[in-house]
Amino acid sequence: MKPLILWSALLLCTPLQAAQLVLELGAGSRTWQTAELLAHPEVQTITISDDVSYKRDMSYRAVPLEALLEGVKADDHLQAVALDGFAAELSAAPLLNRNGARAWLAIEDPSRPWPKLAQGKPSAGPFYLVWTNPQAGHISPEQWPFELASIKRLAPVAERFPALRPDPALASDDPVNQGFALFQKNCMACHRLNAAGDSQFGPDLNIPYSPTEYFGEAFLKRYIRDPQSLRRWPQAKMPGFSSSVLPDTELELLLGYLKHMAGRKQQP
Missing domain, CATH: 2.60.40.420 (Cupredoxins -  blue copper proteins)
Structure with missing residues (x-):
């Protein structure tokens, strides 16, 4: 099969809503595909009360974020960048917590897309940083980036x-x-x-x-x-x-x- 034909065939076999999340963490850098994250050993269904973006209770398939932040330390600084240019500056310590306020990467399943954020707008996917028990960590709405594309370890602001x-x-x-x-x-x-x-x-x-x-x-x-x-x-x-x-x-x-x-x- 010629390369162009093979490439076209691969595109036709790829779900249109499948996506990838780029983690630039130094030694722990990698790119995660939607299917890989949905099959992650720590993935589970979580319920978010009064979701910041949807303004109502929501359920997601999600992975604890600390499970993906290989090599990241509490005093590191991270930046979460969304598809629309939103760039949240995040201290790593709260993202690594397993108790109290806990950060999760919610993953939009292409076969079960999330609701639109509003008429004429997309959903919060393909990836969305959400929190359980956010009040315990004094979590700001700006610490809930949606349409997430990458997470990077950077020098402090x-x-x-x-x-x-x-x-x-x-x-x-x-x-x-x-x-x-x-x-x-x-x-x-x-x-x-x-x-x-x-x-x-x-x-x-x-x-x-x-x-x-x-x-x-x-x-x-x-x-x-x-x-x-x-x-x-x-x-x-x-x-x-x-x-x-x-x-x-x-x-x-x-x-x-x-x-x-x-x-x-x-x-x-």
């Missing part, structure tokens, strides 16, 4: 993107540095700042202006809590951050970092 760093004269436990940590957890999956970051999803939060410069503080807090209460349009994607996810004290720290960085603009 401050090393990769110096333009995001607060004034180096500040103490490590300064409130501004605490706000920087919250920015990484809650904002970097969608937003850049000073043109620094890997996300291709949302607008820059400092160039040309910080939202702290054009929003009054009360309205900015309201916008973070419930974006569509101020700006409503069908294509809006920013989730609201409730006080259970981002307590008032943490919201103040986050705004403190943004205000600080408004004075440290770096033009791209």
Whole structure:
């Protein structure tokens, strides 16, 4: 059989919804196919209460994420990248937990596709990072990336993107540095700042202006809590951050970092 004909035959035999997940973890790097993950020895059916993306209870075939993170240590830093450019920055420690809040890789079976996220939108597949008992780990909505394409082990954010760093004269436990940590957890999956970051999803939060410069503080807090209460349009994607996810004290720290960085603009 000629190579072109053989290739065409292979394509015809491949399920259209089959996918692959790329893990770039150094020595533990590999590419997983949908069928391999569905046959993983630790795969099981889990139920997620009030799923972040579907806003209702959902059941998935899933593998504990730590079972796939070969060679990853608790103090490592990972980045989960979605097909649409969403890039979640993740500390490895919570992903390796077996107790409390536990991370799972949900796998969409091509023969049993998941529901669409909304009319005209795809499902959360082919892979989706979900959590059981997320309240125990103070897990943010940004730590639930869907349409997952890859997980990479990278250097910490401050090393990769110096333009995001607060004034180096500040103490490590300064409130501004605490706000920087919250920015990484809650904002970097969608937003850049000073043109620094890997996300291709949302607008820059400092160039040309910080939202702290054009929003009054009360309205900015309201916008973070419930974006569509101020700006409503069908294509809006920013989730609201409730006080259970981002307590008032943490919201103040986050705004403190943004205000600080408004004075440290770096033009791209």
